[in-house]
Amino acid sequence: MNHNDSGSAAQLPPNLALQSIEAHPLEFTGSGGEYFRVWIVNVLLGILTLGFYTPWARRRTAQYFYDHSMVAGSPLEFTAQQRKMVMGFVMLVLLTVAYNIAAESGQDTAVALFLLAGAVLAPFIWASAMRFRLGATRWRGLRLQFTASWREVYTASWPVFALALVWMAVVFGLQALAPEVAQAAPAVAGEKVRKSLPAFTAPMGALLALGLVLSLLCIIRLEYNYKSLLVLRAHLGTEPGRWKPVYMDFVKIWLATVAVFIVSALAMGALLAALAGGSFALFAGQTQRMGLWLVVVIFVAIVGGIFLLLLASAPARAYREARMFQLMWSNVGVSQVARFKCQLGTGRYVLLRLKNMLLTLLTLGLYRPFARVSEYRMRFESVTLHIKGGVDQIAGILVRQQQGGLGDALADAAGLDLIG
Numbered sequence: 001m002n003h004n005d006s007g008s009a010a011q012l013p014p015n016l017a018l019q020s021i022e023a024h025p026l027e028f029t030g031s032g033g034e035y036f037r038v039w040i041v042n043v044l045l046g047i048l049t050l051g052f053y054t055p056w057a058r059r060r061t062a063q064y065f066y067d068h069s070m071v072a073g074s075p076l077e078f079t080a081q082q083r084k085m086v087m088g089f090v091m092l093v094l095l096t097v098a099y100n101i102a103a104e105s106g107q108d109t110a111v112a113l114f115l116l117a118g119a120v121l122a123p124f125i126w127a128s129a130m131r132f133r134l135g136a137t138r139w140r141g142l143r144l145q146f147t148a149s150w151r152e153v154y155t156a157s158w159p160v161f162a163l164a165l166v167w168m169a170v171v172f173g174l175q176a177l178a179p180e181v182a183q184a185a186p187a188v189a190g191e192k193v194r195k196s197l198p199a200f201t202a203p204m205g206a207l208l209a210l211g212l213v214l215s216l217l218c219i220i221r222l223e224y225n226y227k228s229l230l231v232l233r234a235h236l237g238t239e240p241g242r243w244k245p246v247y248m249d250f251v252k253i254w255l256a257t258v259a260v261f262i263v264s265a266l267a268m269g270a271l272l273a274a275l276a277g278g279s280f281a282l283f284a285g286q287t288q289r290m291g292l293w294l295v296v297v298i299f300v301a302i303v304g305g306i307f308l309l310l311l312a313s314a315p316a317r318a319y320r321e322a323r324m325f326q327l328m329w330s331n332v333g334v335s336q337v338a339r340f341k342c343q344l345g346t347g348r349y350v351l352l353r354l355k356n357m358l359l360t361l362l363t364l365g366l367y368r369p370f371a372r373v374s375e376y377r378m379r380f381e382s383v384t385l386h387i388k389g390g391v392d393q394i395a396g397i398l399v400r401q402q403q404g405g406l407g408d409a410l411a412d413a414a415g416l417d418l419i420g
Contacts, residue, residue: 030068032370080136261316318353344382
């Protein structure tokens with residue numbers, strides 16, 4: 001899936017290769033204060049409508065960020081129809097309610113069918129979402145499209161089914177490796193026989209560890225397959241995407257992310273241990289109050305440990321997000337027409353995420369819109385678009401090519417998305 005599709009590039013003028021390359025840094029013109037007004041209205045209406053305002057809130061949010069995202073001097077456009085977003089939300093709510101009813105009423109067969117259908121339909125749902133997302137995006141009159149066939153989508157989804165097979169094998173393997181447990185004889189007639197839990201052996205631990213490793217590799221492969229398929233089968237006008245990353249690039253980022261998480265968790269654990277130890281030392285002389293203080297310290301340690309574990313994952317998540325963004329936007333392009341270059345600083349992005357988390361906690365969530373805008377701005381403005389030839393020339397050529405597609409024009413006029 002890492003091949004380049006350059007069939008449409010032949011339609012471009014033959015002298016395009018002789019054109020100079022222009023660099024256009026991307027620019028975001030929005031602000032936290034402006035987005036706060038959009039965000040607070042979405043939150044209040046969401047509360048008043050018990051969440052049913054969600055599709056309208058998502059559309060307003062998308063339109064705000066698109067309208068302020070300038071690509072080569074022109075903003076992006078979000079043209080999704082509200083009716084489609086509402087219908088999708090209602091269907092999701094109905095399916096969730098039906099699943100919860102089946103689970104709470106003990107209908108195990110129905111729950112199993114829901115889970116099986118979810119696994120089978122997951123690739124279909126992902127591809128439909130990508131078609132909707134790209135089909136609702138415009139730039140200078142050019143529509144984005146996701147043209148992957150259903151066969152390509154399900155072929156790229158093989159790690160989903162491999163993951164299910166891995167854990168089926170792990171479950172059966174654990175059952176086979178579990179030692180037989182003898183039942184203790186009842187001391188009194190009529191007493192229920194008590195069964196002890198099977199011992200956890202080293203082979204069982206090795207099998208479980210192998211399952212976790214294979215699961216991680218499947219997840220990484222699924223992410224790689226989906227991202228590569230999305231880029232290669234995305235079209236701007238009639239020009240396909242270009243993709244360079246390989247699977248091992250994703251594996252390296254994930255391994256580095258795990259290392260960052262371990263280091264962060266150890267640092268947070270050492271900090272918590274130092275604080276707890278200092279507290280014990282401070283109150284060691286007050287023996288009459290030590291019992292109550294011990295209970296308080298244990299409670300705070302448990303709550304603080306959970307909170308610090310969440311904080312420890314924040315640098316790792318921000319690190320992975322930044323590294324993946326760098327990899328993607330430094331190695332993708334649009335046919336032979338354009339390419340992107342990303343200069344996002346990983347350390348700066350991690351520090352920004354930590355600062356935003358702290359301010360969001362201190363303001364009880366009110367800083368969230370400012371945090372979202374600052375992170376989006378840092379990512380978006382780290383990318384530079386390099387276009388071969390003038391922007392007006394290339395955009396004009398692609399628009400003329402796009403207008404030649406009668407099917408796409410009819411689909412736009414009818415407000416429909418064609419399914420390939």
